[in-house]
Amino acid sequence: MRGNLETIVGAMFAGKTSELLKRILWAKHQNKKIIVLKPSIDNRYSNEKIITHNDLSHDCYAMTEWSKALKTFNFIKKEVDVVFLDEIQFMDTKETLHNVDIILNNGIDVVCAGLDQDSRGKPWETSSMLLGLSDKIVKIYGFCNVCGVEATKTYRKTLGGERTQVGAANIYEPRCLKHWEPR
Numbered sequence: 386m387r388g389n390l391e392t393i394v395g396a397m398f399a400g401k402t403s404e405l406l407k408r409i410l411w412a413k414h415q416n417k418k419i420i421v422l423k424p425s426i427d428n429r430y431s432n433e434k435i436i437t438h439n440d441l442s443h444d445c446y447a448m449t450e451w452s453k454a455l456k457t458f459n460f461i462k463k464e465v466d467v468v469f470l471d472e473i474q475f476m477d478t479k480e481t482l483h484n485v486d487i488i489l490n491n492g493i494d495v496v497c498a499g500l501d502q503d504s505r506g507k508p509w510e511t512s513s514m515l516l517g518l519s520d521k522i523v524k525i526y527g528f529c530n531v532c533g534v535e536a537t538k539t540y541r542k543t544l545g546g547e548r549t550q551v552g553a554a555n556i557y558e559p560r561c562l563k564h565w566e567p568r
């Protein structure tokens with residue numbers, strides 16, 4: 386049987402990594418064998434852990450590219466039950482789609498988390514494609530840092546910089562549509 390793909394998306398600081406971590410803990414309580422991967426571009430706190438903004442963490446493998454992960458792990462049902470992917474927006478679109486599909490076809494479940502949009506409001510390609518492939522989608526919301534209502538957007542507080550700029554609270558914050566503008 387093909388594995389189940391669940392994708393968790395939302396703006397920055399909505400709690401995506403916390404949701405992922407919750408599922409990691411569930412899987413461990415069920416004695417499932419797991420692999421946790423994140424792109425190595427995300428080294429804001431640590432290279433071998435996924436860490437939530439409120440400091441919960443779990444060990445993970447920081448991968449520079451899929452070929453290295455494929456050499457490190459054997460993605461077969463006998464050896465792994467669930468693969469967790471964090472910060473999917475920074476993973477290569479084509480390679481990620483290709484490999485996630487193979488993993489699912491091997492009967493392994495996949496849970497991924499990441500941003501669905503950048504601070505300009507444009508969809509992130511890898512997240513979009515994984516959403517399209519998903520069996521289950523969870524969209525979570527932060528709260529607007531100006532007025533406190535539900536926030537669907539990531540607002541960039543400083544002008545300029547790369548699209549892939551990895552930033553904590555000094556660069557980005559969640560905002561509602563009324564208080565957000567693309568930048």
Ligand SMILES: [Zn+2]
Nearest residue numbers: 529532561564
């Ligand atoms: Zn607002």
